[in-house]
Amino acid sequence: MYRRHIAVLAVVAAVVLVFAASNIRRAPWTGSPARAVTERGALSDVEKANVEIFEKVSPSVVQVVAQTTSNPLSEEQEGGEASGTGIVWDNEGHIVTNNHVVQNASQVAIRFASGEAVRAEIVGTAPNYDLAVLRIRSARTLPPPVAIGSSADLKVGQFAFAIGNPFGLDQSMSSGIISALKRRLPTSSGREISNVIQTDTAINPGNSGGPLLDSAGRLIGVTTAILSPSGSNAGIGFAIPVDIVNRVVPELIRSGRVPTPGIGIVTANEAVATRLGAEGLIVVRTTPGSPAERAGLRGVNLSTGELGDVITAVDGKPVHRLSDLSDAIEQVGVGKKIRLSVKREGMARDVEVAVVDIGRTQ
Numbered sequence: 001m002y003r004r005h006i007a008v009l010a011v012v013a014a015v016v017l018v019f020a021a022s023n024i025r026r027a028p029w030t031g032s033p034a035r036a037v038t039e040r041g042a043l044s045d046v047e048k049a050n051v052e053i054f055e056k057v058s059p060s061v062v063q064v065v066a067q068t069t070s071n072p073l074s075e076e077q078e079g080g081e082a083s084g085t086g087i088v089w090d091n092e093g094h095i096v097t098n099n100h101v102v103q104n105a106s107q108v109a110i111r112f113a114s115g116e117a118v119r120a121e122i123v124g125t126a127p128n129y130d131l132a133v134l135r136i137r138s139a140r141t142l143p144p145p146v147a148i149g150s151s152a153d154l155k156v157g158q159f160a161f162a163i164g165n166p167f168g169l170d171q172s173m174s175s176g177i178i179s180a181l182k183r184r185l186p187t188s189s190g191r192e193i194s195n196v197i198q199t200d201t202a203i204n205p206g207n208s209g210g211p212l213l214d215s216a217g218r219l220i221g222v223t224t225a226i227l228s229p230s231g232s233n234a235g236i237g238f239a240i241p242v243d244i245v246n247r248v249v250p251e252l253i254r255s256g257r258v259p260t261p262g263i264g265i266v267t268a269n270e271a272v273a274t275r276l277g278a279e280g281l282i283v284v285r286t287t288p289g290s291p292a293e294r295a296g297l298r299g300v301n302l303s304t305g306e307l308g309d310v311i312t313a314v315d316g317k318p319v320h321r322l323s324d325l326s327d328a329i330e331q332v333g334v335g336k337k338i339r340l341s342v343k344r345e346g347m348a349r350d351v352e353v354a355v356v357d358i359g360r361t362q
Helices: 002-026 045-060 242-255 270-276 322-332
Strands: 061-068 081-088 094-097 105-111 117-126 131-136 159-164 172-186 192-199 211-213 219-226 237-241 265-267 281-286 310-314 337-344 347-354
Touching: 045 061, 045 159, 045 172, 045 211, 061 094, 081 159, 081 219, 094 242, 105 131, 117 242, 131 242, 159 192, 159 219, 172 322, 192 219, 192 242, 192 322, 219 242, 237 242, 270 281, 310 322, 322 337
Parallel strands: none
Antiparallel strands: 061 081, 061 105, 081 094, 094 131, 105 117, 117 131, 159 172, 159 211, 172 192, 192 237, 211 219, 219 237, 265 281, 281 310, 310 337, 337 347
């Protein structure tokens, strides 16, 4: 019986050795040739255009790292450090980013695509537009400024590209389309940015302050926020239009702040006006001591819910949304007056209201 077991074990061992030898002969480390690489054809025209945009613009996109004090409003803050993206604005070393990236920062550092890291100082901030300008202290080689486009002639459906540092991963590009225009975006200062660009281009924490580009590689907006229950990209991102950026940034470089033209009113959402059948902007309230209050504009009676004034036109042009009024006020500028057409209790009248720098009173 013992000898029979020995014989069986010997047979099994022999079979194992045979299979093992067969596998060893077929193993990749025994010198078997690798699979031949199949050559690909030329890149498509769309692919070539995408590659060209990234190679042209990415050197001028930087990572912004801010050492912060307590800042509970920043979604990108972790352990006293906020990370975002910035854009090389000019040949003098100015970098444009979001205000919320550097808000409450005690120190700011810039890291270029080359890997070089330098210190930067905050030149000026515009919380009402969620924009900030930094200036680098020194750099071996400064990348060229990003080409400036226009946001006035953008069309829903055209391609849009974002380059940034999502979740701290540097030099990442995503693409999509412009999903909507003339959005309203609240800022941490309590105001709203009008004419904001909506895009389905992937924007995540860390992209804030980076460029939104058109298919020519021109700057059309500065990415600023996402709308997402999870905090990650959900196909709804927002960018500050470059026409606003191109007006605000030179003011920040020149004086460290930018005037905020306004008349001192709070208006209801357009959806509320539609629901109530009001054609125009419903004045909810006026700011105490503001030009709107001095001009006699009346808000909603909070005790009865009765409407006050509804703004129907500004300087003769119809008003349908807040951005219509905001655009007109910004075009007129601080120190001048606008003519508002308003309706109150079915009666129409015109009112002249002074435009002031409401940022001075906040």
